[in-house]
Amino acid sequence: MSAPVYERVALIGLGLIASSMFWAIKRGGLAGEVTGYARSEATRDTARRIGLCDRVCDSAAEAAEGADLVVLCVPVGAMGSVAEEIAPVLKPGATVSDVGSVKRSVINAVAPHLPDTVHFVPAHPLAGTEHSGPESGFAELYDNRWCILVPADETTDPEAVARLRALWEGMGANVDEMDADHHDLVLAVTSHAPHLIAYTMVGVADHLRRVTESEVIKYSAAGFRDFTRIAASDPTMWRDVFLNNKEATLDILGRFTEELFVLQRAIRMGDGDHLHEYFSRTRAIRRGIIEAGQDTEAPDFGRAAKKP
Amino acid sequence: MSAPVYERVALIGLGLIASSMFWAIKRGGLAGEVTGYARSEATRDTARRIGLCDRVCDSAAEAAEGADLVVLCVPVGAMGSVAEEIAPVLKPGATVSDVGSVKRSVINAVAPHLPDTVHFVPAHPLAGTEHSGPESGFAELYDNRWCILVPADETTDPEAVARLRALWEGMGANVDEMDADHHDLVLAVTSHAPHLIAYTMVGVADHLRRVTESEVIKYSAAGFRDFTRIAASDPTMWRDVFLNNKEATLDILGRFTEELFVLQRAIRMGDGDHLHEYFSRTRAIRRGIIEAGQDTEAPDFGRAAKKP
Numbered sequence: 351m352s353a354p355v356y357e358r359v360a361l362i363g364l365g366l367i368a369s370s371m372f373w374a375i376k377r378g379g380l381a382g383e384v385t386g387y388a389r390s391e392a393t394r395d396t397a398r399r400i401g402l403c404d405r406v407c408d409s410a411a412e413a414a415e416g417a418d419l420v421v422l423c424v425p426v427g428a429m430g431s432v433a434e435e436i437a438p439v440l441k442p443g444a445t446v447s448d449v450g451s452v453k454r455s456v457i458n459a460v461a462p463h464l465p466d467t468v469h470f471v472p473a474h475p476l477a478g479t480e481h482s483g484p485e486s487g488f489a490e491l492y493d494n495r496w497c498i499l500v501p502a503d504e505t506t507d508p509e510a511v512a513r514l515r516a517l518w519e520g521m522g523a524n525v526d527e528m529d530a531d532h533h534d535l536v537l538a539v540t541s542h543a544p545h546l547i548a549y550t551m552v553g554v555a556d557h558l559r560r561v562t563e564s565e566v567i568k569y570s571a572a573g574f575r576d577f578t579r580i581a582a583s584d585p586t587m588w589r590d591v592f593l594n595n596k597e598a599t600l601d602i603l604g605r606f607t608e609e610l611f612v613l614q615r616a617i618r619m620g621d622g623d624h625l626h627e628y629f630s631r632t633r634a635i636r637r638g639i640i641e642a643g644q645d646t647e648a649p650d651f652g653r654a655a656k657k658p
Numbered sequence: 659m660s661a662p663v664y665e666r667v668a669l670i671g672l673g674l675i676a677s678s679m680f681w682a683i684k685r686g687g688l689a690g691e692v693t694g695y696a697r698s699e700a701t702r703d704t705a706r707r708i709g710l711c712d713r714v715c716d717s718a719a720e721a722a723e724g725a726d727l728v729v730l731c732v733p734v735g736a737m738g739s740v741a742e743e744i745a746p747v748l749k750p751g752a753t754v755s756d757v758g759s760v761k762r763s764v765i766n767a768v769a770p771h772l773p774d775t776v777h778f779v780p781a782h783p784l785a786g787t788e789h790s791g792p793e794s795g796f797a798e799l800y801d802n803r804w805c806i807l808v809p810a811d812e813t814t815d816p817e818a819v820a821r822l823r824a825l826w827e828g829m830g831a832n833v834d835e836m837d838a839d840h841h842d843l844v845l846a847v848t849s850h851a852p853h854l855i856a857y858t859m860v861g862v863a864d865h866l867r868r869v870t871e872s873e874v875i876k877y878s879a880a881g882f883r884d885f886t887r888i889a890a891s892d893p894t895m896w897r898d899v900f901l902n903n904k905e906a907t908l909d910i911l912g913r914f915t916e917e918l919f920v921l922q923r924a925i926r927m928g929d930g931d932h933l934h935e936y937f938s939r940t941r942a943i944r945r946g947i948i949e950a951g952q953d954t955e956a957p958d959f960g961r962a963a964k965k966p
Contacts, residue, residue: 360681381905394776415939427930452943477879480965489889496876501682505954527684532818535869536877539863539869540863540874540881540882540884541881542881544884546921546922546925547855547859548881550917551855552915552940552944553852554913555847557850557913557942558792558913563943564950565807565844565847566844566847567943567946568804569849570848570947570952570953571784571804571952573849573850573852573853573856573888574847575952575953576888578883578943578944578947578953579884579953581937581941582880582941583934583941583945586783588933589930589933590855590888590930592925593928593933596925600922600926605865606858606859606862606917607918609865610854610855610858610915611850613854613858614911617854620904622901626894627897632857632860632861633889633890634890635874635875635886636860638887639875642878645879647664
């Protein structure tokens, strides 16, 4: 265990991401004190009960005051108003960061509120589960996951970026840097479009009249189940993601629809060679993900299941 | 351990499904002898080396001869020719079954070849992993998974159906019965359409020029990873599924596209309420799947990962 990276860290918003940060910070001894704030009184009560944060505050400003690092862990659509609320109390020289899944719109919403005396280093940890809330966090969430730092502009202090990098590495993550627009495109491909597609497929199953909901649920192990896991993610967070990464998501969805139509046509025309060649290519991408350490080879469809 | 359900079982085709059946049959003491055949000599050699099947034969007819149950475990497109090949040697009173993911076209392809002296009871175990081949099987694959029996017509001997049900229950599965057309529609929703969609999304990521393949792979944990697992399934098996369940799959994909367009429009128009409501509904379906015992609540996106 090394010296703390920051003397005081404030977490604004206490859901899955913030609570996992807290436990990872404690595991690594990365901060002297961690304060926390959540808008909902019930969440603050839960946090106090389970020992989430060294000190749970009753306002965002109280939590942020005097902190060396303030991390905004609220839905993307709420970032701007939280930044406005804490701006007056920010300590000169402090760093403000966030964990939003979209970066350009967060920068646009937050930067105008911040005083020149603080550093703004947006970030996005690529980790999560389908659960949400203060009790869903765990210290290992970021181990060997990527965290992308997106410095707001070229004037960002390199020292502030390096310190935030050290915090994320201390929490177990691998850190990359990227500009905001490229981040938003990469995430549209690897996360935002897949989520919308999963939500859609689960919605289709729900609407069908000739297949009952209990049949869909009983027989989900055949592939559908993995879609439902993705489609169980936090609705508020995802609404804000789509509204704030509109162009890149619609671009990828447009390409997806084109591609789907080509495969549908191959099915309709009975073009087996086209299908086989396509499916063989996608299998190779899976191999790359296992080799990159972002998944294990352990078979998943056959996972141990509870007795009903 | 009870008395064997069948004296002799023959498995034609030795991939993931057949090899898991063998280990599950052995675990349960469900058959006196299990013979096996695979078209590829390399697969037969592997089977002999790892002890898969009590006796590995060099032709489908040799494996099927004298068996009380013959299970066709080959891709859907190969079922007809295998049935033709084994028909002359089938023992009177024997049962022929299969494990294909599509049922109407398998019945159409297989039934005409079978003599009146045998019972035909098609089946479909809803279990699998993204791996394939004789070494991918394991005894627990069917534990608490569903197996759907689809008696070819109303004249099927109830005694033959009951015996096949006992075998699948002995291998750990829950058994349902359904007619072929309903089966094909249910599976189009829960399995075939989700697979095609996952294949498509993985293909889109592969084609993008502005996002490199290594970025897609590195950042896959954000949602895309679960699609690649589905899209890594056996290409030959899936080509045959789509070509043989054409109408139901295209029907579901048409509904999917409509629904996707409505959500795309909500994103474009900034209709956050519509998105939030939709995403909240899909979350409830996930809850139903966990309650039905077809998945665990353990968070999956944050699963333990190997160091790269």
